[in-house]
Amino acid sequence: MLRTSKGIPKGTTHRIDGNLDQERTTIVNLLRQAGLVTAVVMEPGMGRTTNAENGGGDRFYTDGRVAVVVLNNG
DSSP: OOBOTTSOBTTOOOOOOSBHHHHHHHHHHHHHHTTOEEEEEEEOTTOOEEEEEOTTSOEEEEOOOEEEEEEOOO
16 A cells, blocks of 8 residues: 555545544534524434544544534625
8 A cells, every 4th residue: 555654545535533523513513603503413423433444554443323413604
């Protein structure tokens, strides 16, 4: 596999934080702080994952829930 000078596999667009739930919370909170959110509904999603790896080799874990964010018109 070809890698960049930083060891990231070529074709990888970005690295991810392993705690997907915290990343989800951060995004929702930023949208709320910007005044863009009408409602947030948490849906079950695909379920819990405790030790997985994405295509770029980053390890991750999640409760698997999906945040459905309803944006306002503002």
